[in-house]
């Protein structure tokens with residue numbers, strides 16, 4: 527029997543690795559099995575478009591059959607166990623897939639940081655179902671509200687997903703003249719925290735132009751059925767002890783202006799590892815559950831590799847690769863080649879993430895920052911929009927073909 531290679535996950539990391547491995551391996555050298563929870567790849571970094579226009583899902587959900595080669599097997603299932611002794615992955619439905627080499631690329635889950643009520647009451651955006659659910663909730667809230675008593679949609683977390691989701695909700699509101707107030711809440715001092723003030727300012731300006739309220743510098747401490755309570759310390763999230771547990775309620779003085787009523791709450795404030803990954807026989811960070819991987823993507827088990835949001839991929843100087851689509855896409859090209867090298871017993875390649883810049887949408891507008899090969903540091907307008915569309919379309923063209931990319935262009 528030829529060497530069995532298994533890739534788990536159909537995101538940027540998994541789909542990209544499948545393509546790259548198929549290109550790197552010679553016929554007969556190995557058999558590839560691709561396992562994922564859904565039988566489509568979701569272009570997650572454009573999933574927020576579905577909030578405004580549910581019909582965009584046909585552009586951002588791409589069947590695996592259109593991605594993989596004919597002789598790559600696909601198994602639909604959620605992997606709940608990786609057994610490194612038996613070299614087998616097991617799915618929730620009881621299916622077993624043997625491997626000689628395994629790549630884990632199951633992405634990440636939303637982090638709730640132990641904040642009281644947040645998990646129970648907030649919507650999240652990690653899947654197509656999530657995007658459909660946010661659309662439904664926003665639409666219904668708008669339908670039930672009036673101009674004198676508008677609905678309030680709160681988006682918690684002003685990173686890539688929070689900003690872009692708020693932008694789409696604002697477009698929805700304007701397209702449908704829906705009486706909705708949109709409030710973006712970020713605990714740190716600025717939107718798009720820990721980034722260049724120039725791009726933060728550009729994003730802030732576009733959000734305010736789209737009539738999105740911005741509240742920075744106060745962390746969410748508690749959530750109930752109707753309201754979000756601000757006033758938590760940063761330690762509540764990141765933890766003096768590293769646990770990220772929220773402070774006791776009695777420690778917080780909830781003055782009136784720190785309570786925000788909501789009709790729809792969307793939480794995008796952080797990522798963590800999937801719970802199942804704890805059951806995988808590889809070393810992971812205790813706090814986040816993300817798997818430790820070297821720059822070759824090897825984990826604590828030399829038959830198991832990990833990339834994308836699932837992994838903390840070493841980049842030297844105590845740095846790890848960022849949890850972005852851009853990083854997963856780049857890593858996947860090398861990971862596929864490394865799986866082929868592992869099959870042949872050849873030395874593995876080391877990968878270094880290269881930041882090619884930031885492209886971020888605020889509804890119909892886009893902002894480009896520090897984009898490789900572009901002399902202007904930060905800009906919006908048609909140029910930024912074309913670059914943003916170009917990146918999503920290039921990814922779609924890379925994994926399927928130009929036809930799908932052209933078809934998706936208008937909605938990216």
Ligand SMILES: Cc1cc2nc3c(=O)[nH]c(=O)nc-3n(C[C@H](O)[C@H](O)[C@H](O)COP(=O)(O)OP(=O)(O)OC[C@H]3O[C@@H](n4cnc5c(N)ncnc54)[C@H](O)[C@@H]3O)c2cc1C
Nearest residue numbers: 535536537538539563571605632633834835849850851852
């Ligand atoms: C709204 C939004 C906007 C974003 N915008 C940007 C952006 O502009 N630029 C950028 O670079 N990044 C952006 N990101 C981040 C980016 O989408 C992620 O970093 C990227 O998706 C990570 O890729 P991945 O392949 O590791 O994981 P994912 O894309 O999440 O894929 C994980 C895959 O694994 C599958 N899976 C999960 N668990 C299991 C399991 N147990 N068994 C089997 N299969 C499983 C999932 O179904 C999925 O197919 C955005 C994210 C969001 C949510």
